[in-house]
Amino acid sequence: MPDIVLRVAGVNKRFGGLQALSDVGVEIERGQIYGLIGPNGAGKTTFFNVITGLYAPDSGKFELDSASYSPNEVHKVAAAGIARTFQNIRLFPDMTALENVMVGRHVRTRATALGAILRTRSTVAEERAIKQRSLELLEYVGIARYADYQARTLAYGDQRRLEIARALATEPKLLALDEPAAGMNATEKLALRSLLEAISRDGVTILLIEHDVKLVMGLCDRVTVLDYGKMIAVGPPSEVQRNPAVIEAYLGAAHTNVATKAPA
Numbered sequence: 001m002p003d004i005v006l007r008v009a010g011v012n013k014r015f016g017g018l019q020a021l022s023d024v025g026v027e028i029e030r031g032q033i034y035g036l037i038g039p040n041g042a043g044k045t046t047f048f049n050v051i052t053g054l055y056a057p058d059s060g061k062f063e064l065d066s067a068s069y070s071p072n073e074v075h076k077v078a079a080a081g082i083a084r085t086f087q088n089i090r091l092f093p094d095m096t097a098l099e100n101v102m103v104g105r106h107v108r109t110r111a112t113a114l115g116a117i118l119r120t121r122s123t124v125a126e127e128r129a130i131k132q133r134s135l136e137l138l139e140y141v142g143i144a145r146y147a148d149y150q151a152r153t154l155a156y157g158d159q160r161r162l163e164i165a166r167a168l169a170t171e172p173k174l175l176a177l178d179e180p181a182a183g184m185n186a187t188e189k190l191a192l193r194s195l196l197e198a199i200s201r202d203g204v205t206i207l208l209i210e211h212d213v214k215l216v217m218g219l220c221d222r223v224t225v226l227d228y229g230k231m232i233a234v235g236p237p238s239e240v241q242r243n244p245a246v247i248e249a250y251l252g253a254a255h256t257n258v259a260t261k262a263p264a
Contacts, residue, residue: 003030004066005205006051006082006174011060013043013050013229020046021229025060026207028174028222033196033206035220035237037213039249043229044209045087048178052084053077065173079107081173085163085180087209093152097143097162100151101134104169137165141195157188161195168204175199176207181215193219217241225249 009025021043028034036044049055051062053074062069069080083104091100109126138144141161146154151162160180167175180196181189193215200206210216216223217237225233225240227249233240240246 002027004028005030005032005064006207007061007063008051009061011047011050012058013046013055014058019229021050021057024226024229024231026224028205028207030205031200031203032221033200033208033219035216035223036207036209036226037211037216037223038226041228042226044226045178046229047226048084048176048207048209051077052082052176075107078170078172081171082176083167083170083172083174084176085160085167085178087178087182089156089159089163091151091159091162091166094150096148097138097151097154097165098131098134098147100162101137101165101169102130104166105130105133107170134165134169137168138162140168140198141165142191157184157191160184160188160192164195164199168199172204174205174207178209179211180208181210181212189215213241 004027006026006028011021011024012019013021024043024047026034026036036047038044046055050057050060051071053071053076056072062071064080064082069077071077092103095103109130135144135147138147141164143154143158143161143165146158151159154162164175164177164180177196181192184192189212196206196208196219208216208220220237222235223233223237223240224231225243225246227245232245232249233243
């Protein structure tokens, strides 16, 4: 049987008279890089917001690592093991890169307010460990030299890497990335692809929203396509990009020959 990290089924979400999601679901196996694509307004970010606790679903079933979870509160979803980034970068701009990553460790800390005030031995030791792990993550994503720089001073691509490092600091079972390549040049996208492949090899499962079709088709093991809040195709990239409904709704004939990665 497949080792499923995230199993979501029957998700529906309505905003007033707009049906944003209609019976949407995914099954993501451990170690996969799973793509979620579709035209603007297809419901991709709405789906992300539902599974990560920003939007309450109207209906749906949610399992993470074979355990049911309720996507109603962001901090509980993060503690359960889902970390995410955003389409629009959401760093703490006046904090250093190191401090931004250290914030991500909050859901894994045990120190109490009293311990922080009294500076107990366990609290000091935990703070030291948090700092060390955060420095390791900055090194992992390739921006350790900017540890003491304010986040707002970093180049755009490095801010994207910093967001990923902060998400990894939560020790996620699933890393959900909302258009991480947006605004990047070709060189930055190649570096991002290498980073995501390394993260996957190191045991973190990835769910990816991305408009760069070539990146998705070359990187992902499996892809779901949404259109008007409905699933119109699911499968390996080699099948999805040849699906007539996908071509008509999103890709266009020019993309039917994009190189693909064989499914895991």
